Amino acid sequence: MKITASTQLYAVLGNPVRQSLSPVLQNGWINEHGFDAVYTAITIKQENFETALLGLHQCGLMGANVTMPFKERAAAYAYALSERAAATSSVNCLTFHDSGFIGNSTDGDGFVADLDARAPNWREMSGTTLVIGAGGAARAILYALVDMGRTNIAVVNRDRKRADEAVSLHPADSVKSIDWSALSEHLSGASLVVNATSAGFKGQNDLSLDMSQTDPDCIIYDTIYAPKETLFLLDARQHRRRTLNGLGMLVGQGALAFEHWFGVRPDLMKGLARLEAELSS
């Protein structure tokens, strides 16, 4: 990679952000495609987010990913929002123009893009899609699933009220909420079970389900990728279910951001391989 005075700058903005895999992912694709650009990570202090964004815009930043804890503030500050970003009040991808920044949300579509890449037959599988969680990740996934015409989706969350709220944004004949106490009985008949909670993330409590209740061809997806295999996925793998961790969703949302900025969809599997190599080095 040759950096010159005309190299265009992209970044992931967050706090903390030093652990981010996005620079490895995006610079890999930038190199593959031969663009004169570079992607870095910028830590922004909580109190400075909006002023930092303005300054970065004036300095010529071309595009950015936004991560914790700024996704909602980025949505409030963007001068225009995609339909998805407006509906979820969450922005993870900014594209800078003369007059300001357009906010997009690529998390949910990144999840779908990952399933298309790693489990191509998932669209044909009938059966329930069971989404566990009702936070930002779950809502983004839900939007993408409903948008692609998926029906027979059930959402379950410890706090039932939040599940009801998430579901209320969608047609009742596509999505329903179920009670946490009924989770086990809904495992059977599901073709896709997604952990979209933060349970299982490094240092947090695990999510443990009785995977023997799931159908043998069910796909078990965890949006978490650190650790690489949560207890949720380990349980599923021990029952010989097909398992996918959240590294692919990270790659999927990054690929869609790359497409917004450079106008070309990069290779998801190469991106995934690069991150797997990075994590095992």
Ligand code: ATR
């Ligand atoms: P994010 O934006 O990453 O989705 P969030 O908005 O804080 O984060 O949501 C976290 C989700 O994980 C919520 O659905 C939360 O459930 P509650 O709404 O009931 O709190 C869920 N969650 C966190 N820890 C959990 C645990 N140990 N078991 C089950 N669900 C958990």
